[in-house]
Amino acid sequence: MNTTRSEIIPNILDMLAYHRETAHTYDSVRRGGGLVWATKPWDFKVYQSLPEVALPNPSSLLEADAWEVLRGELPVGVPVAIDLPTLAALLGVSWNLTRENVYGETIWYTRSYPSAGGLYPLELYLVARGIAGLEDGVYHYSLHKFVLTRLFSGDFNELVISQCGGTWPEKPDLIGIVTNVFWRSAWKYHSRAYRYCFLDAGHAVANLVLTAHGLGLRPYLIHVFDDQVISRLLCLDDKLEAPCLVVPIFGQRPFPGPASKSGSAEPTSHVLASDLDTYQDTAYPLIDQARRITSLTGQEVRETAARWTGHAGSSDHGSPAALASGARRGRLDDFRKIPLAKALWQRRSHRQYIQRPISRETVKQLLDAVRYALVSDTPLEAGPGLSVIVQQVTGLTPGIYRFDGSWHEVVTGDFRDATVKVCLEQGFTRRAAFVLFWHTPLTRLTAAYGPRIYRAIHLAAGVMGEKAYLAAEVLGWGACGIGAFYDQEAQELLQLEDEEVVYALTVGPV
Ligand SMILES: Cc1cc2nc3c(=O)[nH]c(=O)nc-3n(C[C@H](O)[C@H](O)[C@H](O)COP(=O)(O)O)c2cc1C
Missing domain, CATH: 3.40.109.10 (NADH Oxidase)
Known part of the structure; x- marks a missing residue:
């Protein structure tokens, strides 16, 4: 062994x-x-x-x-x-x-x-x-x-x-x-x-x-x-x-x-x-x-x-799920017209972020697209919740937010040092415009749906992560998944009670 x-x-x-x-x-x-x-x-x-x-x-x-x-x-x-x-x-x-x-x-x-x-x-x-x-x-x-x-x-x-x-x-x-x-x-x-x-x-x-x-x-x-x-x-x-x-x-x-x-x-x-x-x-x-x-x-x-059954997002096998109409505002100019194939083939993990102003509305449109679930047999509530550490977004005070289609402030402040530390000292996280963290109440969900839900939760977080990569590509920005974080410290930083962190991801202009 x-x-x-x-x-x-x-x-x-x-x-x-x-x-x-x-x-x-x-x-x-x-x-x-x-x-x-x-x-x-x-x-x-x-x-x-x-x-x-x-x-x-x-x-x-x-x-x-x-x-x-x-x-x-x-x-x-x-x-x-x-x-x-x-x-x-x-x-x-x-x-x-x-x-x-x-x-x-x-x-x-x-x-x-x-x-x-x-x-x-x-x-x-x-x-x-x-x-x-x-x-x-x-x-x-x-x-x-x-x-x-x-x-x-x-x-x-x-x-x-x-x-x-x-x-x-x-x-x-x-x-x-x-x-x-x-x-x-x-x-x-x-x-x-x-x-x-x-x-x-x-x-x-x-x-x-x-x-x-x-x-x-x-x-x-x-x-x-x-x-x-x-x-x-x-x-x-x-x-x-x-x-x-x-x-x-x-x-x-x-x-x-x-x-x-x-x-x-x-x-x-x-x-x-x-x-x-x-x-x-x-x-x-x-x-x-x-x-x-x-x-x-x-x-x-x-x-x-x-x-x-009965908790899944859609019973219609395979029709594309779409953003809720309330979340689908007019397309901002920032979202370039590029073929899906190009976005997929150009996609790569970016760690060299640069400082360029990005707007709160652009970030919201990106996150709306990231959040909605693909059609599956998974209960809707198993889709992990999303917290955002805002580092440089015009119109949003730096700090920690929950995002569920709207912004909910948890605490404001500069958390760049704390984020680097939580992400196992990965220094590039400091330069990202914002850092996403997905989390979930594991105890409650496994009690309600059985241990198999653990697989679906992680897979759903990965799906959202990929949509963030591709949306960043459409914007001409970059993204990078972060699987390496101190679990307990991440939970504490985000002020999560009874929820475990499953995944993180940096996003920003490159
Ligand atoms: C689940 C997951 C976790 C990852 N964790 C990290 C990480 O902690 N730090 C990092 O720099 N890159 C991380 N990455 C990015 C990978 O290193 C990257 O995808 C891989 O090297 C392939 O390169 P590419 O994405 O540019 O094609 C992660 C990617 C995934 C999908």
Whole structure:
């Protein structure tokens, strides 16, 4: 076992205990130990000896306006059919390699979505049926080669949907399944990585959903599903990888295609040969425990779905959620017209903020777009609350505010030193125009909705973080996620009672 932490790992009983055990403290960050570069996991999964389908290069840039998509404002058009070029555009725009970085002998890639430490623990699988140009089946998306690797042929869509909570009047032709390879992130972040994997997933899934909207498709996020069955369908190595989200994507079929043979209702349970078996370390007992506590199977899926149903933001599967009309004021000139594809491909984490006046109204429009939830099975109140540390915004006195569509002053003052300190001495936070913090009452929410909600809360924070990155891009500003903060100190600085901080992010002109 390579974990560098030598303390005794406790038995945790609930996700609040996991959250507290993985809090950063002054001691814990100094106990971390160095990184073992020789065991750094490669961040692409490659299957050996399986058929590959090349994805066509998108014929044109996705022209949908980024800010309209971010506000859910796209005119409702005729739903499009999903064919292979549409699927290629969806993947090539939302989950793409954006930069090749060379350092000595090492080459690494950054992507259209950010990731804590640039470790990219996510994989994407697709379950396809009736998509013109693609045989029905289960596929893995290899983004570094821009190909789909076929795991199985046949129609498995009904099987996947039958393992998800809720009722499904409409059957999707395309289902994305996002998985986490925990060790990629745990290699650096140890047990805290379980949080980061879901924050990362939120960022990446926001890209997928917004791009789907830009293409006229209707995606939906499902957290409540049977982990074991989905894991077996994808032949995942349970020690290393687990499904984290199911994303049915609705289009419209141009004509009923020939029915293909239904996939076996009992998925296989072997592990397909992939390069993941070269990974050397899986031993993070707190992550294993968190996975066990939050996992669902059989009857638990139905019970959890019943607890969540009725509290979700929308029952309309996949129609883009839009900003509440009260929040949707006229577009300010600051929000440039740029294609969504450009915003996604140019996105990167910025830490070199400059001083330039930005207005309170611009920040409000940005935050309105960040805050509204994507359509999912998640109870609305599980969307984390937002606090803003205002450092340089014209018309707002520096200080700490809650933002729920309106500004609520908590305390005014200069909190730049305190913010740097809370963010593990990351000095660049001082220069940002404002710093966002997402927080949530974990005890109350896990009591009301069960431990699975922990995953949805972190994913929702990641989704909002990604919208902030993209909105900053539209403005010509920059943003940077902050997963590294002292938990207790952040809670105290923000004057939160009975709420835990889950994520932070800096924003400002660059
Ligand atoms: C969940 C999450 C946490 C992050 N935490 C930090 C952080 O604490 N400090 C920092 O400088 N960057 C942080 N980042 C930014 C990553 O380092 C960055 O996304 C990664 O290096 C890839 O670079 P890119 O975003 O420019 O493509 C975080 C990103 C995410 C998604």
